[in-house]
Amino acid sequence: MRRALQFFILALLVSILPKNVLGAGGHVLLVNSYHQGFQWVRDYTESMMKQLDSDVSLTSFDLDTKRIPETQFVAKANEAISLIDVAKPDVVVLADDNALMLLGQKVKDRGIPIVFLGVNGNPRDVLKEISGITGVLERPLLKRSVLSLNEVFDQQFRRIAVLFDITTTSKMLLERYFKSHRMQFEGYRADLEMFNTFDEWKHFVSTCVHKGYDALLLGVYNRLLADDGKTMVPYRDVARWTAVNSAVPVFAFWEFSVAPDMAAGGLVLSGKDQGASAGDMVMRILRGADVSDMSPVIARQGMLLFSRGGLQHWNLTIPEEYREIVELIE
DSSP states (O other), rough: OOOHHHHHHHHHHHHHHHHHHHOOEEEEEEEESSSSSSSHHHHHHHHHHHHHHEEEEEEEEEEEESOOOOHHHHHHHHHHHHHHHHOSSEEEEEEEEEHHHHHHHHHHTTOOOOEEEOOOGGGGGGGSOOOOOOOOEOOHHHHHHHHHHHHHOOOOOOOEEEEEEHHHHHHHHIIIOOOEEEEEEEOOOOOEESSSOOOHHHHHHHHGGGTSSSEEEOOOSSSOOOOOSSSSSOHHHHHHHHHHOOOOOOOEEGGGGBBBTOEEEEEEEEEEHHHHHHHHHHHHHHHTTOOOOOEEEEEEOOEEEEHHHHHHTTTTTOGGGGGTTTTEOO
């Protein structure tokens, strides 16, 4: 009941505000696959807003698909469509694969320009045709991550386990980019492991050193079921538990996983890069560019980012020759 009331108030405000209050430069509706508590969402939102002119207004709506049951996805998507029909935004931004999958065709059918971001899949797989849509693709780089870590740390990590939950994004990455649960290249081996529950995850982490792994690489892990079999374990709790209980160093694919008490670092993708590229595209559309003439782009292809506290926890040192190309945070 409270959610319905909040939605009604938001839709009413958007519908009655005059254009000069919303911003003469236009109104953008950002639909997040996830939720505001997720650092990835905060990073790309903040970065996108920096690209928007001061007279452009931004409204966001969370599908919350990292936490709600999949049986509620369609109902949540219908809420977003109702808001779009009331607000009549000039541009809709669909953030991550679930938003594009659930809303892409419906928004497109309404003739509203679409900018996506954080999408791992191929938009052609979920849309009848892709005119009137552009955006920023996300491409985690497994081989480059493994090779970069071993270059920096002198070939210490020959066998790595890459950990995922079982979600649309995880399955998409496996099928489209990683191809197999086991990859061998240039003398290295990466095993992709997928888990439904946090208990399964914890058991694997606790025994990984006995299975011959030299390191763990955190992938997507937002939908691990707690003991009650219903709620999802917060991603920070998962990463922190893993860092404390793993006998081997823990690295990551995404910037939000890197912290003194989480992953030590890695060749990571940043939500800031996704948001900046998407925001630039939004402004070009609002200034008159035809979205059909704008090809999708791939954002910055990873940065070497490490936490000083995380490195200290694992007794790792960045060699002098790499310090100019490595970004360090606390």
